[in-house]
Amino acid sequence: MKAERKRNTGQELFRACLHNKAALISGLIILLIILLSTFAPLFTHYDETGQDLMNRLMPPGNGHLFGTDELGRDVFTRILYGTRVSLLIALLPTALAAALGTALGICAASFRGATDFIIMRLADIMLSIPGMLFAMVVLYTLGGSLASVVISLILIEWGETARVVRSVTLKLRESEFVEASVSAGAGGLHVMIWHILPNLLPTIIVLFTLNIPASILSESALSFLGIGIQPPQVSLGLMTGASRQYLFQMPWLALAPAGMIMVIVLSFHFFGDALRDILDPGRRTA
Amino acid sequence: MKGLLARMFGVVIVLIGVIALIFIMLWVIPGDPATVLLNDHVSQANIDRLTQSMGLDKSLPEQFFGYMKGILTGDFGSSYFMQQPVLSLILENFPYTLRLTLLAIAFSWTLGIASGVISAVCHEHFLDYLFRGTAVLGISVPVFMVALFLQYLFYYRFSLLPLTYDGSFVSLILPAVALGWNSAGSVARLMRSELMEQLDAPYIDTAKAKGLTYKKAVLAHALRNAAPSVITLMALQLSGMLSGAVITESVFSIPGLGQLALTAVQTRDMPLLQGTVIFTALLIAVGNILADMINTMLDPRLRTE
Numbered sequence: 001m002k003a004e005r006k007r008n009t010g011q012e013l014f015r016a017c018l019h020n021k022a023a024l025i026s027g028l029i030i031l032l033i034i035l036l037s038t039f040a041p042l043f044t045h046y047d048e049t050g051q052d053l054m055n056r057l058m059p060p061g062n063g064h065l066f067g068t069d070e071l072g073r074d075v076f077t078r079i080l081y082g083t084r085v086s087l088l089i090a091l092l093p094t095a096l097a098a099a100l101g102t103a104l105g106i107c108a109a110s111f112r113g114a115t116d117f118i119i120m121r122l123a124d125i126m127l128s129i130p131g132m133l134f135a136m137v138v139l140y141t142l143g144g145s146l147a148s149v150v151i152s153l154i155l156i157e158w159g160e161t162a163r164v165v166r167s168v169t170l171k172l173r174e175s176e177f178v179e180a181s182v183s184a185g186a187g188g189l190h191v192m193i194w195h196i197l198p199n200l201l202p203t204i205i206v207l208f209t210l211n212i213p214a215s216i217l218s219e220s221a222l223s224f225l226g227i228g229i230q231p232p233q234v235s236l237g238l239m240t241g242a243s244r245q246y247l248f249q250m251p252w253l254a255l256a257p258a259g260m261i262m263v264i265v266l267s268f269h270f271f272g273d274a275l276r277d278i279l280d281p282g283r284r285t286a
Numbered sequence: 287m288k289g290l291l292a293r294m295f296g297v298v299i300v301l302i303g304v305i306a307l308i309f310i311m312l313w314v315i316p317g318d319p320a321t322v323l324l325n326d327h328v329s330q331a332n333i334d335r336l337t338q339s340m341g342l343d344k345s346l347p348e349q350f351f352g353y354m355k356g357i358l359t360g361d362f363g364s365s366y367f368m369q370q371p372v373l374s375l376i377l378e379n380f381p382y383t384l385r386l387t388l389l390a391i392a393f394s395w396t397l398g399i400a401s402g403v404i405s406a407v408c409h410e411h412f413l414d415y416l417f418r419g420t421a422v423l424g425i426s427v428p429v430f431m432v433a434l435f436l437q438y439l440f441y442y443r444f445s446l447l448p449l450t451y452d453g454s455f456v457s458l459i460l461p462a463v464a465l466g467w468n469s470a471g472s473v474a475r476l477m478r479s480e481l482m483e484q485l486d487a488p489y490i491d492t493a494k495a496k497g498l499t500y501k502k503a504v505l506a507h508a509l510r511n512a513a514p515s516v517i518t519l520m521a522l523q524l525s526g527m528l529s530g531a532v533i534t535e536s537v538f539s540i541p542g543l544g545q546l547a548l549t550a551v552q553t554r555d556m557p558l559l560q561g562t563v564i565f566t567a568l569l570i571a572v573g574n575i576l577a578d579m580i581n582t583m584l585d586p587r588l589r590t591e
Contacts (some may be wrong), residue, residue, distance in 0.1 A: 124296075125303040128570050132529030133547055133563045137311050140551050140559055191342075217428055221533050224430045227551050240430060244537075247434055248442045260429035265426040 023274035029267040032134045037083035046074035048081040051234050057250060066256045069243065075253060079260050079261045082236040085146065085229065086264050089219040093149035093153035094211045100154065101161025102204055106164065106192065109169035120166065131214075135222055144230045149222060153215050161207050168203050172196050192240045202279040209272030220261050236261045297571045305357065306569045309350055315516035323362050338384050350446075362561035367553050372561035375546060380565075381456060382451075384541035385532065386461055387527050394466030395471060397518070402477025407504065409482065417474060420477040429530045433537040461538040469523045480512035488513075494534045511557025514581045521577030528566050 017023040025178035036043060051084060052072035060067045064263030066075035108119040126134070173196070181191050220237030229235040231242075236257040243253035344352070358362065363370035401417040408414050416577040440460060441449040485508050493503040528581070532544030539545075543562055550559035 043485075066511055077510045088291075119299065121303055125307055128300055128574075129563060129567045130310075130525045130528040130570065132532045132544075133566050136532075136547055136551050137308055137559065137563055140554070140556070141311055141314065185536065213426065218291055220428050221430060224428075225548060227532065227548070237428070237430075240428075240434070244434065247438055251438055254326070254430070254434055258428060258434065262427050265428075269422065269426050 005044050017274070020274050020278055023278065024114055024265045026270035027273065028193065029263070030271060031269070033264060034087060034113060036086060037080050038065070040077070040080040040084070042072065044077040044080060046077040048234050049073065057246065057253075059250070060252060064106045066252055067250065069239070069253060071248070075239075075256060078234050079236065079257055080171050081234045082257060083260060083264065084087060084236045085233070086219065086261065087117055088146075089149065089153070090212045090216050090264070090268060092206055093150045094157065094215050096150075097154045097211065097212050098161055098208045099156035100206055101158040101207075102165050102200065104158065105162040105165025105202075106169055108166045110188070110192065116166075119162060124171050126155065126159035126198065127163075131218060133217055136227065139222065139227050141142065144222075144227050146229050146233060149219050149228050152222075156218070157211050158213070160212075161204070164203060164246055165200060169196055170202055205279060206256060206272075206276050209268070210224065212272065213267045216261065216268070220258075290575075290578060290582065297575060301567060301571055302354075305354065305564055306350065308541075308560055308563050309353060310346075311562055313346060331572070340506040348420075348445040357564070361512060362564070363557035365550075365558045366555045368555075368558070372445060372557050375558065376543065376561055376565050379542050382540050383528075383531055383535070384467060386531060386540060387456060387524075387540060389458055389462035390466035390469075390527060390530075390534075392466075393462050394468075395472035398467070398470040399477055399516070400474025403481060403504075405474065405478040406481035406485065414478075414487065418478070421471040421474040421478075424474070425465050427467070429533045430537060432467045433461070433534055436460045436464055437438075437537070444541045451538045456530060457538075458540075461534045461540060464537070465527060465534045468530060469520075469526060472523070473519065474514065477516055479506055479513065480515050484511045510584065513587050517577050517580055517584070520571050524573040525570050528569065 011117075017027060040048075050073060052068065053066075054072065056070050056072045057070060058064055058068040058072075064076065066079065069075055069078070069144050082276055104119050104123075108116040134156055135149070135152040138155065139148050142148035142151065177193055178191055181195055186194075219228060219235070220240070223235040223237030224241040226238075226241055231238065239257040240254050243250070243257075246253050323426060353363070356580070362376070364371050365375060368462060373487055398421075401421065405414045405417045405421075435451060437460065440447045447460050448454070449456045451461065482505075485504070487508075489507060490503050493507055494500065528543070532548060534540070535542045535544040536548055543566060545563040547559060550562060
């Protein structure tokens with residue numbers, strides 16, 4: 001990253017997104033998904049937990065777009081509500097992990113010495129345990145729930161952000177504009193907030209966009225296995241897991257929620273890719 | 287060599303950290319494990335006896351050092367429910383995970399490297415778009431969806447392959463494809479971008495000026511220079527593979543490490559979960575060291591450091 005590069009303000013970023021075809025299309029799909037799930041009651045007159053045992057395991061049609069599940073609940077409605085959980089998982093733990101990782105990375109780079117050593121070894125430790133298995137330890141300790149999944153994702157994801165932020169901060173501290181600012185009499189905190197943090201922003205956004213698909217996929221996998229989010233709360237992974245036994249008779253029951261996960265992950269993925277191109281035109285990703 | 291030794295020392299420190307972290311996380315659980323293990327109708331004397339035999343009456347540091355000492359002598363404690371030493375359960379299950387992971391790695395590397403190379407060489411060609419699209423799809427699909435889809439297609443529709451694992455090699459094909467699918471996508475993407483960068487490098491022009499054909503220049507020079515970052519990615523993917531194995535093993539009922547960990551969570555078998563997680567961290571450490579060694583062999587610049 002070049003220090004003298006012009007900083008992207010929010011407005012410029014927004015305008016660039018409008019001009020980038022991939023960003024525009026994936027952004028619109030994400031917006032559509034957000035609207036559909038937020039205003040779910042407007043698009044369906046069923047209740048996400050409302051059981052109708054007379055109409056169990058109905059095929060698609062008859063007012064049920066994706067049919068009904070083993071308790072007669074409307075699958076389309078449940079997908080809309082499950083999407084809310086996926087969106088929450090996409091943004092909340094990812095944002096908190098980015099904030100925690102950034103704070104710890106900057107601390108490590110500023111204080112060096114023992115602080116640096118401890119923070120970085122902690123990051124190493126987190127990065128050397130497979131995420132899924134670490135999440136299982138957290139879920140064993142806290143019990144399966146949305147909150148435990150969020151906590152385990154934060155713990156899994158902060159390490160990489162901290163590591164990258166630390167190395168970029170170290171590089172930035174060596175740069176001429178920081179030196180100029182220090183020799184002009186600026187204090188450490190001033191340099192950190194006004195010179196280093198703005199230049200870290202593109203890096204943080206890139207890591208953030210990379211973690212979004214990973215978070216959604218992890219939550220869905222944990223819920224699929226039955227140790228993540230617990231019923232009666234709705235989750236797309238949980239729906240897929242529960243419908244596994246009907247895979248051959250009614251494949252849509254399992255594949256519709258799983259397909260929705262795929263659509264959400266794909267659109268966040270393309271949006272992240274496009275955002276990376278806009279933020280760092282020098283290095284285009286495949 | 288010195289660098290490698292220093293790295294190994296670092297790995298040992300991190301592993302001790304892993305053990306400590308997992309130990310503390312599982313230690314803070316509310317509720318006395320002995321009480322959980324025996325049901326409510328047991329007398330306090332029995333609970334006390336079990337607490338003592340499990341060493342739970344000792345202080346945290348005492349318990350931790352006891353556990354560390356056990357690990358060094360190959361004793362991971364014993365499972366609450368299976369009445370067997372944790373290590374023997376792990377070693378019993380490990381070969382299944384190893385077989386599954388190796389086959390998945392073979393699948394994902396073959397597919398990933400081949401499609402990445404074709405993508406880079408046929409840059410902006412129809413094939414490039416096809417493989418790139420598939421690669422993005424590869425990294426965006428949940429592992430369990432690939433698994434269920436394969437089961438539906440190859441077992442139910444075409445009746446070509448078995449539904450679940452039955453010990454035969456054939457029944458391992460679907461799980462390996464399901465598990466390797468994700469990482470094939472990321473290997474392909476990295477291979478493509480690395481190779482394209484290398485193909486733009488001046489040394490390729492030199493090679494061509496010296497009379498090498500394009501094909502030879504790609505095979506002899508560019509691929510070799512693109513290798514280190516791809517190998518590093520592969521080592522990083524080992525962690526993802528072990529995570530994915532939990533799901534694949536569950537869908538295809540393979541009695542591997544992932545199943546062991548899942549059973550441990552479901553039956554609240556703390557020593558079993560602890561041992562399995564620590565064992566996977568050990569596997570990843572070994573994988574990283576191996577990747578380092580291969581990279582050192584491939585890139586002379588790393589040797590002098």
